[in-house]
Amino acid sequence: MHSSADPVQQPSQTILPNGLRVRLIPLLGSSQAAALVRVHAGSHDAPSAYPGLAHFLEHLLFLGSRNYTAAEGLMPFVQGCGGQLNASTRERHTDFFFQLPADQLEEGLRRLVDMLANPLLDPGAQLREREVLQAEYQARAQDAETLCDAALGHALDPTHPFAGFHAGNRDTLPVEDVAFQEALLGYHRRFYHAGQIELLLAGPQHEEVLQCLAEQMDAGLASHPLVRREVPPMRCKANGWFRLQLSNAQPRHLLAFALDGLPEHAVPALDYLSTWLASEAPGGLTQRLRDAELCQSVKLRIPYWYAGQGVVVVELLPTELGMAAPAELVEAVLDWLRFFSDDARWQPCHEEYQRIRHRSLQNAEPLTRLRYWVDPLAWSLNSEEAAIKQALSLLTAQMLGCAPLVLITDKTSCPAIETSGFPLCLQSEPPQQTVPTDWGWQQPAVNPWLKPELLRYEAADTSPALRWQGPEDMSGQGALFLRWQFMRGESFPALSHTLMHALQSVAWAAQQAGVALRFEDLGDAWCLRLEGFAEAIPAILSDIMAVLSAPPAAAFTEGQALADRDAALSSDVMLVRQLLNRLPRLLTDPTAVPGLTAASSSLARLWQTAQWQGLAIGFASSMSGPLTDAVHTLPGTPMLVPVARSMPVTVKRWHDVSGAAAMPETAFLLFCPLPDRTAKCEASWRVLGRLIEADFFRRLRSELQLGYAVFSRFCQFGEEAGMLFAVQSPTASANEILDHVEQFLSDSTVKLAEQDDDVIERAARQASDRHVASASDFRAQAEQAWQSLQAGHEIDRPIEVAAAMRTLQRQDLTVALEALRLARAGWVAVANASAPDAGWT
Structure with missing residues (x-):
């Protein structure tokens, strides 16, 4: 077992x-x-x-x-x-x-x-x-x-x-x-x-x-036999080219392949193909197209698959040059498929794939494992490799045996067509041709972080700006958090997008090596997180220092373009999620004054003023040497004196992020910061958050039917902790949603007053029992420690909050709800709509 x-x-x-x-x-x-x-x-x-x-x-x-x-x-x-x-x-x-x-x-x-x-x-x-x-x-x-x-x-x-x-x-x-x-x-x-x-x-x-x-x-379930279902054959219109009008989305090129009659091992074969097609390794398809300035990213999607039949889509995000040369992009993908289907690719790529899959499952969360193993043919130690190889050969033969359907999306006006479901503006176009290019494909470079050769030794001295937290995690996990603080009142979206773009292939390689790499823009601070397989983290940090300090020239151009694109809402990502991505910057940067432009000289000046602090947790003492050596090369200067925390102000700030884009739905976020930094206050708000979460969902989603994206929770963004309410609605305006939230908080006051004491005590006790992350849950433990440090607390803050939860009474929650309802620490609203007439800045 x-x-x-x-x-x-x-x-x-x-x-x-x-x-x-x-x-x-x-x-x-x-x-x-x-x-x-x-x-x-x-x-x-x-x-x-x-x-x-x-x-x-x-x-x-x-x-x-x-x-x-x-x-x-x-x-x-x-x-x-x-x-x-x-x-x-x-x-x-x-x-x-x-x-x-x-x-x-x-x-x-x-x-x-x-x-x-x-x-x-x-x-x-x-x-x-x-x-x-x-x-x-x-x-x-x-x-x-x-x-x-x-x-x-x-x-x-x-x-x-x-x-x-x-x-x-x-x-x-x-x-x-x-x-x-x-x-x-x-x-x-x-x-x-x-x-x-x-x-x-x-x-x-x-x-x-x-x-x-x-x-x-x-x-508990009824007993009946398995129902067998028939599947009609799938046919593809040969050599079809189409254009779809998408006004608020990034342009893309899709190559769709209709496949049928494939063996059951085509499922792991598709996962294998997807891994290499989307690979960002040097020499791979994505990097070669990016170097040719034709394409930003490549991925494989499977919108439909059942019983050896399906639709496989290669999705490309083209550059402006790529938009003007779709046939060249199509031919490049097909040429790479011909190269990859050669038997000579199997053994080296298969060995690397095995290491990738092994690392992805190592220390994976329980639900992640289940979602992997729900496919009975997912790759494992006892997979039939010969059957997968044969299925891959049949799969690529079908993909190359018939020209793919090509779908181009952009803002070009297309006629509306009659559909029974989603509205489409779609037209057919004559297939485009190009002169084949000799790409000279080569085997992609191996990922060095999958087999790190770490020379272990203890550090002679460590920076006081980096907090070390033990003991060593016995499952081999580690987490390194780094935060650079800048001057208050400015933001640097163009430069942060520059680094995000430059780190794109690095994050992909780190993920393969079992390390989640995330770069966050918190407005007046940037944060770099490396969490996962501990032995790989020192090498990853050391290798990316040059990227952080001096990204390639192309990254600055793309960073400015990404910042401009990010400033406009799109239909590529769910609307409320786009607002959530912006919220951290708006919490610490109320004026949202644009800072330096995307240029190497601007980034160099910014690093000169930056101060960094960090946390390393779960590492063996014998890894302190290589990790410290990597940390010594960080841009900026160590933060030796903590930044003074500003007092909360009772101001209601509204951020209208609608821009020029007209969206058919309204998304609204309301963040209510904690009124003070005591453990009792935090404990009260956390318990209150649990008590009202289900009621908020039921009231606004089920009873008022405002929309399907509705939630509330206590959360922390950078150093800012508080209560978050979120709604996306096709029918209600931002002002109407705000009214519903305020009415809900008012009604919650009445419900809390009528709530039985044992219900409140049980909720507080359960919250206390579960608040401190278990030593066996390394991710949660590391996250709690980092959040505590960012908020200016000691690492044992969760223990202090859990103890405070056990002493909470109804009056404590009443005080918390009143402070929340009356915006004692201010409110921050983010919406794709203008602010109400009065009461907001």
Whole structure:
């Protein structure tokens, strides 16, 4: 059986009496557990008369079941535990998954099986949830990737289910009709039973305990045999070129391949191909196209795959030069595929791929492991390498045997076409030709960080600006956090984007080596994070110093362009997520005064004034030498005296980020900073955040039906901690959303006053028990330590806050809610809309 010491051994599958297929992954020492259920039915299995029925049912299952009301169900339960959960309806399967503290796994599974087996499907809840799907449909109707896939379906084979509309909206879900209700119940009966479901569990529990939990779930599901489903053949229009109008998205070129009749091992073969096609290694496809100034990035997407049939898309983000030469880009990709399909590439690339997969699973979180192993043919130590190689050969032969469908997206005006789902402005174009180029492809360079040759030795002396925190992590993880502080009142978006661009290929290589590299722009500070496989971190830091200090000249040009692009909202990324990306800069930089332009001389001047501080956690003492040597080459000067913290001001600041882009939806963020820095204040706000999170979601999403993207939580951005409220809505204005948030806080005051004492005490006690990250949860422990230091606290701050939580009374939460409601430390609102007439600066 799979264990945490053997991350690439595929977990075996067993079938329980009712038919539930189960795979168990004991993770000794983990503080977290996870569950993933895959129902083998999706949007293509729903009745054709009711597009979106499968997606709609996925939503309805969260709205109450026989033994748990909506307020007691899986979503509020996992949220209350500080966990994570989600669900996804794809073409031929639907997934439900969550991760939470290990001691709560059984309670989570009880709720999961009850919602799958015994949903209420209340008519009133259906009417309300249909409006949520309508809001989601309207948002997706502006999403670039969604529209691209819809255009591909129309162009590839309009008779295949892939071309159909399956998201669902108000018009396709007639919940008032008896026939629809019969279809909904029929779909649930046909597919939501043990024979159609797989369960994967991961956690620190012994195998026998996990097995017992799986048996409980099997017993709670109806017993029926697996339903077999037929798939019509997929045909591709030969040599088709199309153009799709996308006004608020970055231009892209898509090469789509319709594949059919491939063996089951085509699944790992596609993952293998994707790894190398998107590789940013020197000499690889991406780097060569970038050096030729034709393309910024390359990736492979699979918008549809089932039973050896699918649509594989190579997506390129072209430069201006590449936009003018699409045929050259298409030919380059096909030429690289011919090179890569040669047998000579298999052995060296396969060995590197094995190291990459091994490192990606090493110390992966429980849910990450489950999402990998849910594919029964995912690469493992016992994979059939010959079968994968043969499948790769058949796969690339099909891709090269017929010209791909080419889809170009830009702002060019195209006619609207008639569709049954998402609106498309699409036109066909004559295929373009080019003279083939001899690219002289070579084997991409190996990733040196996958096999670091670290010479260990202890440091003679260390900088006081770098805090060392032990002990050594026994699972081999480490984390290095670095923060550069600048003068208050200026921001440097062009320069930060320059470094982000320059670090792009570095971050990719680090990720392959098991290290997450992230560069963050916090307005008047920049932060570099390296978290993961400890032995690789000193080499990575040492190797990227030249990039940080003196990026290549092309990065400055691209950095300025990225900063200009980032200043405008787009349909490439969900609107509320774009606002979240901007929020940290706006919290510490209220004036948002543009700073230096993207030039090497400007960056050099900025580094001269920067002061850095950092935290190294989890490293062995024998690694302090190479890590310290790398730190000594950091740009800027060590921060020996902490920066004085400013007192909060009771000012309401509103940031209108709409720019010139007209967006059909409104996104709104409200961040409420802590009024003081005491442990008791933080404890009160954190507990309050847990108490109101589910209520906020239920009020604004389910009852008021403002939109599908609604959440609230306590969080920290850089040194700023507080409460965050977020809403994206297709119907409500920013002012209306603000009114709803204020009304919710007012109503929460009444509810808190009426709440039973034992409910408040239990919430505070549970929050206290779970607040301090477990020693076995290295990521959470490192994150807490870094957040404490950034906020100007000692590393043991979480212990202090947890102790304060245990002493909280109703009055403490009442005071916290009043301070929150009255903006005692000010409010920061970010929206793609103008501020209210009064009360905001």
